[in-house]
Amino acid sequence: MIRLAAIWEAFRVATASLRANKLRTALTLMGIVVGVSAVIAVVTIIDGLNQTVAQTFSSQGSTVFTISKNPQIIKSREEFVKFNRRKDVTHEDAEAITRLCTACWRVGIAANAIETVKYANQKAENVRIRGIDPLTMFEIDGRTIDVGRIWTESEGASGREICVIGPDMLKNLFAEAPADKAVGQEIRIDGRPYLVLGVLEPLGSILGFSRDNVVYIPYSTYQKAYGGRRSLVAFIQVPSAEQLEAAEDQVRTIMRNRRHSSGDGDDEGFALETQDVFLNLYGSATSNIYIVTVLVSGVSLIVGAIVVMNIMLVSVTERTKEIGIRKAVGARRKDILTQFLIEAVTVTALGGVIGVGTGFGLAYVISALIGFPLLISAASAALGVGISSLAGILSGMWPAWRAARLDPIEALRAE
């Protein structure tokens, strides 16, 4: 049994000796602080990113998949060359899918261009111009109208210069005017005038990239402005995630027939992808960051623990006389062992607390810069302090054991 009074005495002695050697204590803490704050910062940042990404992608959800010429992620030059030899995905492909795929719910096509948009003497750069057809593409994209209206089917087919703008346009072109002020105005894209029919509800941004910096135009208009020879992306939506696989199978078969590909070995001639591609890429990227951070902070914790061990060994040597006195008046081995363990744990736990604080501080600064929510979790704070305390126990063990084993006669003789 270790007496409570002895533990309190150990804690008292520990804090007194830490106070007496402030510089040494600070240096001792450093390694632990760096290690813990690195872990806390990264864990907090990645938690924040995860939440943002999860929210963002669930708005489009896993009920949508795409057919395109090139996949979203090209891994090598060889792939790039291979994909460029593929036939373009065309309006006809989308029509065939609409006609033949029974499991599909909504089918649409979209093509994107990046342009500078002007209104009066205002201009917005790097705006995504999205030509879509049919109108259900708005629903597939998860877009709803805020003010005004979307175009009608006949308007969409007419090739007229009409558009629906994302809410960022209000900010960038209309000096944050209310949405109804923008409706009916004429904006210029690549020199051509477009009539604003409506303004979309905001979707927010992913990792600093706004999804509202966009102008939707009918595909017929897009074709007129940018030519019809560009490859499209076909979007297919199913009513619920369970039907996704069946729809993918049907679409794959339809497309193979149209590309005359067999699907075994040679190139299929198209890319079928879901948003999971992004999520998987994102997941593997963040898990790599996790691993690297854990390794780096693990190393700095080990270094920190070695420093603590070193300092504790010095402390034991310096306080040999004190240990002798305590033993002479009746301290047992475990009393001395506990005293030095508590001292080591007090240092590292203090380092852990400071590390958690600076870690959250770092995460706060970075999250404010990039723009994602800061999720301060009690679990990661507890983990930080817990791990550093464990480091204290491990690094204090050997010095404490040495102290506990000191011969009282020898120890009393020390100066």
Added chain:
Amino acid sequence: MSEATLTISPVENEIKPRTEVNGHDSSMLISMRNIWKTYQMGTESVHALHGVSFDIPRGEYIAIIGPSGSGKSTLMNLIGCLDTPTQGQYWLNGKNVSEMDDDELARIRNQEVGFVFQTFNLLARATALHNVELPLIYGGVSASQRHEMAKQALKAVDLSDRITHKPNELSGGQRQRVAIARALVNHPSILLADEPTGALDSHTSMEIMDLFERLHSEGNTIIVVTHEHDIAARAHRVVSIRDGLIEKDERIR
């Protein structure tokens, strides 16, 4: 708690007939039988004590005297349970301590032995009160009782007005009195002093020796280890050690 609790009840055992149990005299506070202490110096065995036997009854004031290298320090360490004999039996207050392990010895030191050292051996960063409380902390005494007992012990050595002072704020004599208060606070069976006046001037030395005399008159058993004859002369019995053996054992008053 009154001052009287610091005194150990006056000697009853002296008048009892000697009763040998298991080869030791159970009426004695300390009973050593054929104690050997051998140190291994490389391949050579050095005998610091060879076959020392003696008894100390409760309430005695005894001096152990001898030149350096005589084995008196070794004997003191054994009496104080800081060490165990290589061979032989040592009973302290009825307990055979010669075969105890480290932690059992720590407990005996805590309960039965009060040390007074030449260099005081106080904790430099702790107050007088905390220094005196130290044995009680390891004895598991509650905080409030600890305070009370430590204050009483400091009062018994006339240091009631210095309880919050740290050792470096006290004179040598005051430090030694703090050490004596620490030695007495747990009401040990023996007060074991190792050259208690070695670091003090002659005037302060006399004060400390007067204090020992008073503590003895209050019933404490006192063992003083010294090489100074005038210090030894204050005791009632003097045991002289030379070359690891008892050379002389005489009652002087």
